[in-house]
Amino acid sequence: MKIATRNKLLQQLRTVPSIGWILLGLLVLFIIIAPHFGSADNGFNLFRQGAVLAIVASGMMVTITSGGIDLAVGSLVGLSGVIVGYSLKQGYPWEVAVIGGILACSIAGLISGLIIAKGRIFPFVVTFGMLFIARSISLGLVQGGSIHIENIPFSVINEGSFLFLPIPFWITLFVILFILLLMKRTVFGRYIFSIGSDPMGASWMGINLDLNRILVYILSGSLAGIAGVVLSSRVRTGNALLGQGLEFFAIAAVVIGGTPITGGRGSLAGAVLGALVITVLQNGLSLLGLSSEIVSATVGVTLVLGVIFAQSVYRGGLRANK
Amino acid sequence: MQISKVISLARPRFTWTRFLTAISRLLVLFIMVVVVSILNPKFLTTGNILNVLRQAAPIFIIGVGQTIVILARGIDLSMDSVASLTSVVTATLMIDNKIPFYLAMAIGLALGALLGLFNGLIITKIKLPPFVATFGTWLLFKGLTVLWIDGRVISGFSKGFTYMGIGRLFGVPMIILIAILVYIFFRILLNQTTFGRKIYSIGANPDASRVSGLKIDRILIIVFIISALMATFGSQLYIARIDSAKSDFGEGFALDAIAATLIGGTSFEGGVGTIEGTVIGALIIILLRNAMNLLGISPYWQGLATGVIIIVAVLGDTYLKKIAKRYET
Numbered sequence: 001m002k003i004a005t006r007n008k009l010l011q012q013l014r015t016v017p018s019i020g021w022i023l024l025g026l027l028v029l030f031i032i033i034a035p036h037f038g039s040a041d042n043g044f045n046l047f048r049q050g051a052v053l054a055i056v057a058s059g060m061m062v063t064i065t066s067g068g069i070d071l072a073v074g075s076l077v078g079l080s081g082v083i084v085g086y087s088l089k090q091g092y093p094w095e096v097a098v099i100g101g102i103l104a105c106s107i108a109g110l111i112s113g114l115i116i117a118k119g120r121i122f123p124f125v126v127t128f129g130m131l132f133i134a135r136s137i138s139l140g141l142v143q144g145g146s147i148h149i150e151n152i153p154f155s156v157i158n159e160g161s162f163l164f165l166p167i168p169f170w171i172t173l174f175v176i177l178f179i180l181l182l183m184k185r186t187v188f189g190r191y192i193f194s195i196g197s198d199p200m201g202a203s204w205m206g207i208n209l210d211l212n213r214i215l216v217y218i219l220s221g222s223l224a225g226i227a228g229v230v231l232s233s234r235v236r237t238g239n240a241l242l243g244q245g246l247e248f249f250a251i252a253a254v255v256i257g258g259t260p261i262t263g264g265r266g267s268l269a270g271a272v273l274g275a276l277v278i279t280v281l282q283n284g285l286s287l288l289g290l291s292s293e294i295v296s297a298t299v300g301v302t303l304v305l306g307v308i309f310a311q312s313v314y315r316g317g318l319r320a321n322k
Numbered sequence: 323m324q325i326s327k328v329i330s331l332a333r334p335r336f337t338w339t340r341f342l343t344a345i346s347r348l349l350v351l352f353i354m355v356v357v358v359s360i361l362n363p364k365f366l367t368t369g370n371i372l373n374v375l376r377q378a379a380p381i382f383i384i385g386v387g388q389t390i391v392i393l394a395r396g397i398d399l400s401m402d403s404v405a406s407l408t409s410v411v412t413a414t415l416m417i418d419n420k421i422p423f424y425l426a427m428a429i430g431l432a433l434g435a436l437l438g439l440f441n442g443l444i445i446t447k448i449k450l451p452p453f454v455a456t457f458g459t460w461l462l463f464k465g466l467t468v469l470w471i472d473g474r475v476i477s478g479f480s481k482g483f484t485y486m487g488i489g490r491l492f493g494v495p496m497i498i499l500i501a502i503l504v505y506i507f508f509r510i511l512l513n514q515t516t517f518g519r520k521i522y523s524i525g526a527n528p529d530a531s532r533v534s535g536l537k538i539d540r541i542l543i544i545v546f547i548i549s550a551l552m553a554t555f556g557s558q559l560y561i562a563r564i565d566s567a568k569s570d571f572g573e574g575f576a577l578d579a580i581a582a583t584l585i586g587g588t589s590f591e592g593g594v595g596t597i598e599g600t601v602i603g604a605l606i607i608i609l610l611r612n613a614m615n616l617l618g619i620s621p622y623w624q625g626l627a628t629g630v631i632i633i634v635a636v637l638g639d640t641y642l643k644k645i646a647k648r649y650e651t
Contacts, residue, residue: 125632128632129628129629129630130633131577132626132629132632136622136624139623140622143620144620248457251454261454294469300459304450
């Protein structure tokens, strides 16, 4: 047990800096070559843009560590925004709308989790179905279009700042701290690691696999809901297609952050840094005036290279410890 | 359990599981047809049925590629952009460079094979998980497509090319005949050749396959080449049917192909599944869309139905397996 913990520590020390260096390198590169990248405005912008991906990636890191995957988070981000927009249009106060949006995503997560745990079906398959279902519900609610959000207090979520830093930054920080405590300081967190590395063994030890798996997907859904609130506040619309493809970027952020996709290990810092790397790349390349498709192609190449890099560090780490 | 799996690998034979899986799919398809034709008498006309089959053909052809990858325990997310890139290249070669359509299609297929080889090499040689690798190449190929065509819409293909999409032979639409040929080819490949059985074996148990001397890397690379080829071929037929091509038309192909495969009873675990299942999966997806259009339901709810059917199909399979086990032991 002691050796295992030491290995994990070494592992984290090895992988976290590697992605951190990539981030630092990108920041320096873009400050030099991209106009306005280093400005304070763009810095705040980065926080606002990165918040959504960082929140979703943190949830995805928990899911992947538990040996699962959640493909529905992108659709849930859209669903949350649509429900917020819809409820605001119906005249509900913004607090109710926000809670409603997040709650709907938690329920979607609960349903996924129930089917995964009780039906013994691959998380990939269930959440793949949920991806279709959630997107379809949000498309149906707004009939394909998007809802413009005019509520002033709601847009404060994006525009307001607290202690000179944008509110999305504080929300993200809160989420990260919450998951850090959850994974490192609670029984639930330790259960997640053991379920991910050896579900059979975990079950023999008396860990309630079903309950913990369900909780993981509720957590992942709720975080997607929070991310959806932040995103819809930024673009001031509820749109079903807002989070399209976000699930893949979140998975990529987690994997380049050094979390193996097979589960059992996870690096929260890596996932957040991975999300920042993707955000910085997207932001910097757009500032250089490249079209959005070329930006995503470059991000794709960087992801593959980043994963190769993360994996080689991971393998090197294992060899060094043997 | 393990031993029975190995024996069933030797040659496909009758099992209750396989029987119930097949029967349940046919039953669902049958019930859907009955319900829809009662609700809307226009459904059971020859024109509409041929229309359903015509729309299902490209999804089936692309789905075959995805089925083979999933059988080998992989997944190919890049099919969307492989489809877009290769068909856009095929289209520009025909329209801009005035190359005869069969030559343009051959060049498109060769490009597809190259993209598949690229996927396969990253997955086997660098050992990236297929999910991550094909997501990266999905983005990459998407960018290449835009670089190649940049927002143009290409149409006005030659008669010979569109014949494959909308022409008829002895009264049967050409595209359906092509889909049947593809079905026969892959039915034989998967069931009657050692290569086909090797795909099942890799999916069922990669470690045992490696120990028994299968060249896993080589087979996986070929599997990804086949999947890219099917994405290419399916999308070429698709642009022949709608007579236009643009950079983003392949979007959603990979998801449809995965959905058809899963609805068809191919296990995500690998090693279990059939081509027949994918035929029925593609039919169910298209039938659903067609029925909803006929019944006047907003297309935005189609995803809801697709998602529910995927989950119910897979959930149902686990229960069917339990029932089948009772008969088998």
